[in-house]
Amino acid sequence: MGGVRRWLTVVVVGLVVAGCGSEPAAERTPLLDPVVTADIPAGDPSTAPAVSAPTTSTPPPVTIVLNPGHNGGNASHPAEINRRVAAGGGQVKACDTTGTETNDGYPEHAFNWDVTLRVRAALTAKGVTVVLTREDDAGVGPCVDERAAIGNEAGAAAVVSIHADGSDVASANGFHVAYPVPARNDAQGEPSARLAEVLRDGLAKAGFAPANYIGQNGLDGRDDLAGLNLSERPAVFVECGNMRDATEAAVLSSDDGKQRYAAAIATALLTYVGR
Structure with a gap:
């Protein structure tokens, strides 16, 4: 009965619609083929309109190079880290240095x-x-020119050296972000300056004082x-604070302080690369 009722409904609708036009009755074309319609059971999924699967956009790949300054084995290998290397701008510097420490030895x-x-x-x-x-x-180096080369070879969207x-x-206290001046290539110009500003703003927003x-x-x-002179990618140095200042050293040495610095830097970098 369901198939018959459905066919009858189709025919009635076709007659009503046809009766509304001005075309002569003898020349009208049926709206639907009643034989084909009667063979389609109600609820047949083949009659449902196709639904496109939702599309998701994948953000383009992006690479960031992080350069943790110095290394734990530098102090015990003076000959290696004192080797002279090109530092850009006609300068020659030591391969690397030992870095500083707090008054408590961190x-x-x-x-x-x-x-x-x-x-x-x-x-x-x-x-x-x-x-x-x-x-x-726990290693030695790498030398400062090698560190710059790593960022260049990676085609990094940003190269950030992390220091204190x-x-x-x-x-003396507070953070500062170093960027290349003068610019020796296009990446060292506006992109590096903007990277420095974004990181500066991110650290300040997180409550750290310049x-x-x-x-x-x-x-x-x-x-x-x-690391700045030799970079062919947007590059900066973040000096998170002064380890020689007792108050600031306490923050730099604490897990909470390190997490706050890291969160601020990461958030700023995601802003810079549009993530």
Whole structure:
């Protein structure tokens, strides 16, 4: 009965619609073929309109190079790290240095490594490919020119060197972000300056104060850092704070402080690359 009732309904509708036009009855064309319609059972899925599967857009791949300054084995290998290498702009510098430490003996290289791993975790969670310039905190180097080359070869959207400062200036505290001045290529121009500003703003938003002893408003143009001079990618150095200041050293040494620095840096980098 259901099939018959459905066919009858179709015929009635066809007659009603046909009766509304001005075309002569003898020349009208049936709207539907009643034989074909009667053979289609009610609810047949073949009659349902096709529904396109939802599409999801995948963000383009992006690579960020993180350069944790210094290394845990540098101090015990003076001959290796004192070797002279090209530093860009006609300068020659030591392969690497040991870095600074707090008055209580917490070394900068350990801080740099810890914060870098936290930043990497936050970035990879958002689908960013992260390349590190060293594998652990127990080796030597690599030299500053090699670190710059790693960023260049990776085609990085951003290269960020993570450090802490060691100023003996009385009451010196606060972070600053170093960027290349003068610019030696297009990546060292506006892209690096913008990267520096985004990181400066991110650290300030996280509650960290800009340095009161170097640079201006948390930014410091530099021409003597090999990692900046030799970079062909947008590159900056983040000096998170002064390890020689007792109050700031307490924050730099704490797990909570390191996590806050890492979160601020990661959030700023995601903003810079549009993630």
